[in-house]
Amino acid sequence: MALSDVFMIVSGSPAISGAIWFVVLTIVFYIARNHAHKGILSLSDAIHNAFRLSARSVKLLRDILVIRNRDVLLAQGREATERIIEREFERIDATVRKDLSEYPALHRHLNEEVTAIDESFKESTDVPPSPPAWVKAVEAVAKIPAAKGDPTVGNILEDIHQSLVKSSTRALEEYRKASSKRHSLLQKMMPHWRNVLKALQEVDKSVNSLLSRSVTIDRLMHDYEDILKGTDKAQRMLSSSSMTQFFIAGFVLAIAVGGAFINFNLIARPMSEMVGGSDMLMGFKTSSIAALVIILVEISLGLFLMESLRITRLFPVIGALNDKMRIKMVWITFIFLFALASVEAGLAYMREILMQDSQATLALLSETGGVTVEENSALWITTAAQMGLGFVLPFALTFVAIPLESFIHSMRTVLGTATVALLRVLEWFLRLMGNLMRSFGKVFVHTYDFLIFLPLSIEKLIKHKEGGDNTTDSSGAKIGGAL
C-alpha cells in the first residue's frame, strides 16, 4: 500500500482527505502534547549534555596538553640554557687555563724586566766625577800678576796654567763621558718598561674577558633559575623563541631542499649510465631513485658528522661515545663524504659529456642533419662549475643538520601549541552545538504548539470563561515551567 493510498481517506478528494488528516493529527497532537513536550525537551537536554560532556573532555585533554607543552618547553629551555652555560664555563676554563699556564712565564718575564730596570737604574745613579778641587788653585795662579822683568816666573806660571787647563779639560771630558753613559743606561730601560706595560695590558685584557663572561653567565643563570621555577616570563620567552626558531629553521631547510634539488639534477642523468635509464621502481626511474638515495646518504653522513663533532645532539648514542671513538667516527664520516663528493664531481662531468653526446645526436637527427655545431670555447667554465657544485654541495648539505635539529625541537612546541588551539576551537564548537541543541528543543516545543494552536485557543477560551480573569493558563504555565 502506497503512502498516497493511506493519505486518500476520501477517494478523489485530496482536499477533504487533507482536512480530515489535519483534524485527526491536531487532536492526536493535542492529546499527546505534554508527553511530546517532555520528550522533545528530554531529547534536547540529552544532546546538550552529550555535547557538554564532550566539550569537558576536550577541555581536560587541552589542559593535559597545556601542561605537557609547558613541561616540554621548560625542559627544552633548561637543556638549551644548560648547554649555553656549560659552553660559557668551558670558555672561561679555556681562558683561565691558557692564562694560568702562561702565568709563571709572565711572572718570570716581569721579574727579569724589573731586575733589568733595577740594575740599569742602579748603574745610572753612580756619582759622576766631581770637577777637581784645585780648579780654584788654577784660577788663583792664573790671577797672579807676572813679575816684572822676571820671565822665568812667568814661564813657570804659564806652564802650571797650561798643565792645569789640560787636567781640567780631561776631567771635564771624563765627566761628560760618565753622564753620557748614564743617559744611555736610562735609555736602555725604555724597552723594559714597554715590555712590562705590554704584559700588564695582556693581563688586563684577560681579566676583562673573564669579567664580561661572568656577566653573561650571571644573566644566563638568572634565566636558568626562572626556567627551573617555571615562571610565566620564562615560559613566554621560551615559547616566543621556539616559534622564531621554527620559522627560521623551516626557511633554512627550504633553502637546503633547493640545494638538494640542484644536486639531484646534477647526478640523476649520469646515474642512468650506471644503473640504466629504463628500469622503473614504484613508478619512478631507478636512476632517479639512485640519485636521490645518494643525496639522502650524503645528508645522513652530514648528520653523523655534525653529531660526532658535537655540534648537534640528535643521536644520544653518538654523543655518549668516548672521545677516541668519536674522533674516529668524525674521520670515517668525513672520508665517506669526501668520496661521495668526488663521485658527484665525476658524475657532474659525465653529465656534461652525455649532454654533448645527446645534443650531437639530436643535431644529426634534426632537419639540419649532419651539420656540426661549432663548439663553444667557454664550455669548460660550465663543466668546471658543474663539477665544483657536485663536489661542494654534499659538504654544504652537511650543515642541514643544524637547522634540522632546531626544526625538530621547535616543532614539538609548535605542534603542541597548534593542537591546543585546535582543541580550544573544538571545545568552543561543542559548547555552541550543545547550547544550540538546547535552544532547538525550546523552538520545537513552540513549533509543536503552533501546529495545534486551534485546540489550544479553544482550551484557553473555555478556561477563561470558567475561571474568569483570575484564571491562569495552566498549559502555558506548564510550557513556561518546562522551558
Next chain:
Amino acid sequence: MKSGHRSYVILLVVAAFFLQSCSDEPVVPNTRGVYMLMDTSGTYTKELRQAQKVINYILSQLESGDSFAVARVDTGSFSEKDIVAKVTFQDRPSAANQQKRMFRDKIDKFVKTVKGSAYTDITGGILQGVEFLNEAGTGHNTILIFSDLKEELRKGYKRDIPLQVDKFSVVALNVTKLRSDNIDPREYLDRLEKWRSKVESGGGEWRVINDMARLEKILHKK
C-alpha cells in the same frame, strides 16, 4: 612516536606494498614500441624523404628501453625480411645514442637504394608489426603507416583477417590524395573509414596525421 605505533605504521606500509603487488591488474612496462610501415609502391616512393624526417623525429623522442622498427610495405609485407631496421635501445643513454646514429645510417642507405614495389600489402605489414611489438614486450605500442592507404594485393594473397590490435595505437601518416580521390573525394573518405573501422574493431585506436608539423602527437608521452 611510541615503538608500538611505529611498528603499526611499518606493518601498514608493508601491507600496502603487498596488496599493490597482488593486484589483478597487470603491470604495464613504461616502455614504448614503434613499428613504422613505409609504403614503397610506385608513386609513393618519392614521399620517402618525408618518411625519413618522421623516422628521425621518432628516434629523437625514443629513450632507453624503447623499441623501434621500420619496415617496407611491398607485395607481401607479412615477413621479417621486410624489416629494414630494428632496434631496442640499450639501458645506457650513451649506447642508445650510438644505436640511434646507426639506425639513421641504415635508413639513409635504404632510402637511397629503394626500388618501388608493384603491390601494397598494408594488412600484412600491420600483422607483422603486431607480432614484432608483442615480442618486444613494450608497454605502449604504436604502429605508424606512412602510406596513401590504398591496399593493392597480388592475386592469391589473403588479407581479410581481423586485426588483433588491442591497446595498440595505429596512426596513418601523410595519407596523400590520389588523382582519383580528387575526382571523387568519397573514395578517399571511404578508404580512411575502412581502415578506421578495421583498426577499431580490432580493439585499437585509430588516428590520422597529415600535417608533418604536428609529429609530437604521434607517440605516447612517458
